[in-house]
Amino acid sequence: MPRVPSTSPTTGAPTPAHFIHTTDANFVDNAGRTVLLRGINLSGADKAPVGAQSQELEGFWEAGESGEESFIGRPLNLEDGSADVHLSRLRGWGFNALRYVVTWEALEHAGPGKYDYDFMDYTIRVLRKCKGYGFRIYMDPHQDIWSRFSGGSGAPYWTILACGINPRNFTATQAAIVHSEYPTPDEPKPVELPAMIWSTNYGRLASQTLFTLFFAGREFAPKCVIDGQNIQDYLQSHYIAAFGALADRIRDAGDLLDECVIGWDSMNEPYEGFCGYPDLNTVPEKQGSTLKKGSFPTPAQSLRLGMGEAQTVDNWKFTSMGPKRDGTVTIDPQGAKMWADPESEPGGVHPKWGWRRDPGWKLGMCIWAQHQVWDVESGAVLAPDYFRYRPSDGGEVHFIDDFWRPHWYAFAQRIRQSHPEAILFVAPPVFVPPPEIREDMLKGRCCLSTHYYDGLTLVTRHWNWFNADALGLIRGKYSSPVQAVKVGERAIRKSLQEQLGYLKADATILGDYPTIIGEIGIPYDMDGKAAYGYTDGGKHKGDFSNQQKALDASLNAADGPNVLNYTIWNYCPDNSHMWGDGWNMEDLSVWSPDDLKPTSRYRMNVSDASSAGLLKKGATSTSSAAASSLSLATIAPPESPADDITVVQTRPISHMFSDWANAYDFLTDGTRAVKAFCRPFPQAVVGIPIDIQFDIAKAEYKLTVRVRPEDTPQKERLGLAPSASSDPDEAELPTELYVPLVHYASDKYLSDPQREQSVLDGDPGIVTPSIADGSLRKKSTDSSFSGVTRAFATTTEDPLDLWSKDSDVLSLDVKVSAGRWTVEGQTLKWWYPVPSSGPAREYTIVVRRKGGAIKVSGAVTGTSTSLCDRLLSYFGACCTIM
Numbered sequence: 078m079p080r081v082p083s084t085s086p087t088t089g090a091p092t093p094a095h096f097i098h099t100t101d102a103n104f105v106d107n108a109g110r111t112v113l114l115r116g117i118n119l120s121g122a123d124k125a126p127v128g129a130q131s132q133e134l135e136g137f138w139e140a141g142e143s144g145e146e147s148f149i150g151r152p153l154n155l156e157d158g159s160a161d162v163h164l165s166r167l168r169g170w171g172f173n174a175l176r177y178v179v180t181w182e183a184l185e186h187a188g189p190g191k192y193d194y195d196f197m198d199y200t201i202r203v204l205r206k207c208k209g210y211g212f213r214i215y216m217d218p219h220q221d222i223w224s225r226f227s228g229g230s231g232a233p234y235w236t237i238l239a240c241g242i243n244p245r246n247f248t249a250t251q252a253a254i255v256h257s258e259y260p261t262p263d264e265p266k267p268v269e270l271p272a273m274i275w276s277t278n279y280g281r282l283a284s285q286t287l288f289t290l291f292f293a294g295r296e297f298a299p300k301c302v303i304d305g306q307n308i309q310d311y312l313q314s315h316y317i318a319a320f321g322a323l324a325d326r327i328r329d330a331g332d333l334l335d336e337c338v339i340g341w342d343s344m345n346e347p348y349e350g351f352c353g354y355p356d357l358n359t360v361p362e363k364q365g366s367t368l369k370k371g372s373f374p375t376p377a378q379s380l381r382l383g384m385g386e387a388q389t390v391d392n393w394k395f396t397s398m399g400p401k402r403d404g405t406v407t408i409d410p411q412g413a414k415m416w417a418d419p420e421s422e423p424g425g426v427h428p429k430w431g432w433r434r435d436p437g438w439k440l441g442m443c444i445w446a447q448h449q450v451w452d453v454e455s456g457a458v459l460a461p462d463y464f465r466y467r468p469s470d471g472g473e474v475h476f477i478d479d480f481w482r483p484h485w486y487a488f489a490q491r492i493r494q495s496h497p498e499a500i501l502f503v504a505p506p507v508f509v510p511p512p513e514i515r516e517d518m519l520k521g522r523c524c525l526s527t528h529y530y531d532g533l534t535l536v537t538r539h540w541n542w543f544n545a546d547a548l549g550l551i552r553g554k555y556s557s558p559v560q561a562v563k564v565g566e567r568a569i570r571k572s573l574q575e576q577l578g579y580l581k582a583d584a585t586i587l588g589d590y591p592t593i594i595g596e597i598g599i600p601y602d603m604d605g606k607a608a609y610g611y612t613d614g615g616k617h618k619g620d621f622s623n624q625q626k627a628l629d630a631s632l633n634a635a636d637g638p639n640v641l642n643y644t645i646w647n648y649c650p651d652n653s654h655m656w657g658d659g660w661n662m663e664d665l666s667v668w669s670p671d672d673l674k675p676t677s678r679y680r681m682n683v684s685d686a687s688s689a690g691l692l693k694k695g696a697t698s699t700s701s702a703a704a705s706s707l708s709l710a711t712i713a714p715p716e717s718p719a720d721d722i723t724v725v726q727t728r729p730i731s732h733m734f735s736d737w738a739n740a741y742d743f744l745t746d747g748t749r750a751v752k753a754f755c756r757p758f759p760q761a762v763v764g765i766p767i768d769i770q771f772d773i774a775k776a777e778y779k780l781t782v783r784v785r786p787e788d789t790p791q792k793e794r795l796g797l798a799p800s801a802s803s804d805p806d807e808a809e810l811p812t813e814l815y816v817p818l819v820h821y822a823s824d825k826y827l828s829d830p831q832r833e834q835s836v837l838d839g840d841p842g843i844v845t846p847s848i849a850d851g852s853l854r855k856k857s858t859d860s861s862f863s864g865v866t867r868a869f870a871t872t873t874e875d876p877l878d879l880w881s882k883d884s885d886v887l888s889l890d891v892k893v894s895a896g897r898w899t900v901e902g903q904t905l906k907w908w909y910p911v912p913s914s915g916p917a918r919e920y921t922i923v924v925r926r927k928g929g930a931i932k933v934s935g936a937v938t939g940t941s942t943s944l945c946d947r948l949l950s951y952f953g954a955c956c957t958i959m
Contacts, residue, residue: 086521094796116174118647120152124230130659132267134257141234148183171815208337288350302435324495340500369393502526525584573634594643628753741826811906
């Protein structure tokens with residue numbers, strides 16, 4: 078039986094050459110080869126409009142209230158040529174997939190039902206540009222903590238008002254920590270926002286209320302009726318319709334579906350709100366609300382704060398011994414309420430947004446008090462377990478079955494109306510297994526989309542010599558937390574790989590479908606921003622060795638026997654050392670203009686900086702608030718954008734690349750820990766990849782594949798002519814491996830010091846199991862097959878030989894257990910026999926760099942801390958939200 082059908086399982090239409098199947102727990106191309114999707118999120122910058130990063134208070138509230146701020150320019154500037162440079166860089170790193178970030182606010186910021194079609198058309202233009210570079214894309218309806226106006230990203234401002242909430246009082250009531258107002262609106266110091274404190278917003282009243290209303294308003298807030306609908310239906314219908322409108326626009330473009338946009342993620346990192354809370358008088362000990370940092374009100378205290386009542390709450394700090402209670406702090410809203418003033422809607426109608434609120438929903442009063450959850454006058458919680466049981470039937474709440482899955486069904490049905498062949502990327506809450514979903518909904522086109530971060534590194538901003546099995550703890554694998562402790566890098570790497578194995582196994586709940594890790598990554602501002610020169614007089618500037626260890630550990634976990642698809646978080650074109658990714662002091666971008674190599678030729682002042690100029694190695698940063706304005710994406714496009722077909726470039730592509738000497742220089746400039754994320758991987762495999770081992774210290778890569786009789790690829794199904802002759806000892810299509818220039822560049826690309834190679838120059842801190850060669854041999858090379866990698870249509874010039882087909886770009890020592898191989902640019906093609914019958918066969922390929930790994934700067938030894946201190950630190954943080 079062939080591994081892929083000749084007709085679509087959703088529509089019955091013949092599958093075109095570009096079709097990607099989801100079968101046999103893998104992505105599979107139309108010829109029957111296993112496809113591994115490895116890419117990046119484009120982009121974290123999309124959480125806010127151009128020039129409106131989360132630290133900016135001026136105009137922040139006014140933009141939400143007016144609804145006029147556009148997201149055009151996110152993620153890329155299409156007018157100055159920089160988009161080609163960014164996409165060339167991403168493709169040159171080998172990435173073949175993008176998770177494309179779009180927020181609800183970007184689509185519907187002007188008001189309920191008022192869509193920004195100009196932004197949608199701009200998005201079409203960016204998608205076409207990405208298509209020209211050969212990327213497979215899945216769309217990401219992104220949110221964090223509901224909205225950027227509640228300390229995160231996602232929903233438009235008006236949705237908060239529709240819920241009867243006044244966001245201007247979030248800071249006063251501590252219903253949410255808003256970056257631009259931290260610590261107070263009168264004296265904001267946003268640069269002092271503590272790392273990861275934004276995630277404590279999931280345990281604060283704003284997000285607890287907003288998500289409860291979105292997912293379970295009918296159940297828990299029946300009095301909340303607006304325009305004749307319960308608030309749940311009002312919010313969900315607008316959310317689904319907005320993304321449906323974008324899906325319609327992409328469909329109507331006529332040349333993007335399936336060939337470029339292969340599917341849609343569901344809502345990013347959905348949150349349960351209050352749903353399932355057992356007791357409002359205490360903080361639930363569960364993922365999503367356990368990070369203790371700063372003020373830490375209980376749910377009951379949050380309810381009182383929301384009504385303007387002063388409360389004395391626990392305060393926590395994060396020390397070398399982990400979260401530690403640091404006394405108490407009194408929060409006094411001085412009468413300011415989180416709830417909207419009744420005068421804001423004269424006659425029950427909002428004067429700007431136009432909705433009519435039901436008379437039974439009283440503004441100015443906590444909606445949970447209106448539902449008899451608590452008493453405002455006494456402050457007593459009347460129904461502490463109100464959210465534990467469904468009021469409709471008394472049954473115990475199961476958030477993902479009761480509320481998340483019905484929303485997913487409605488969203489998926491709407492997307493399939495516009496995109497019938499869409500792969501539905503199923504993204505349940507972080508670390509939560511998916512529920513069973515009916516196959517008549519999935520229709521053979523599905524992927525489990527889950528997220529994974531090394532929580533300890535994320536919270537501590539340090540690569541530690543110990544870690545723990547955080548997911549195993551959450552899943553109840555251990556009777557004691559101590560059993561989950563992993564000491565030493567080898568044990569840590571094995572544990573991370575096991576945890577990703579747990580997540581991959583979750584896909585079996587859905588069926589025989591693939592898994593993609595939609596977000597995985599590490600912070601780059603580790604160790605007090607030492608790599609940026611912020612410590613010790615700048616002695617560690619440019620040294621990303623600890624970041625390399627941390628990221629390699631995570632991505633190595635996706636390799637091994639897991640052989641997972643993933644999209645790294647993230648590529649941020651206007652990252653800066655000062656503000657990171659421009660969102661809540663997060664700094665996870667693999668590249669930054671602040672890390673471009675300086676030269677005197679392109680030094681600029683803020684006044685004459687341009688987006689195009691920052692492409693140059695000479696672009697410099699002053700590490701100030703103004704630095705974020707010197708970015709590739711901060712120049713707004715002109716008022717009259719180019720039409721959908723032709724993208725205007727003000728500078729020729731060749732000039733955009735003119736200040737890099739060669740492809741190696743280009744692909745390493747501005748990167749952070751590039752050797753960790755720019756990794757060899759199999760892009761298309763005859764058979765199934767069953768093990769990947771990569772030692773970045775030695776530039777040594779080993780791939781093992783299993784080949785069955787049914788894995789015989791069918792070349793003609795890719796639109797290619799059949800071979801003139803058939804060799805019984807090899808498949809007519811090769812396995813194609815991306816082999817990165819970053820690790821395997823020939824000497825002609827390297828400076829003299831880099832040519833002094835030695836395997837011993839590798840970082841001894843990186844622990845990877847040794848690769849056994851086995852019986853390996855090489856047959857004659859052949860370049861008769863040109864491959865199916867698309868031509869880069871938008872790159873009409875190739876000044877750096879980025880897409881060279883030359884065989885001498887790389888310096889390789891390759892051994893295969895069977896078959897023959899050849900190299901074209903950064904692609905290695907490997908042909909081997911497919912058994913005509915009988916049992917499966919296994920083949921291996923080992924790739925090394927002739928002369929050893931490319932020399933890099935040495936690692937920095939971190940300061941030691943007692944095991945006890947580090948363990949305590951870990952257990953205070955390991956199960957927090959990603």
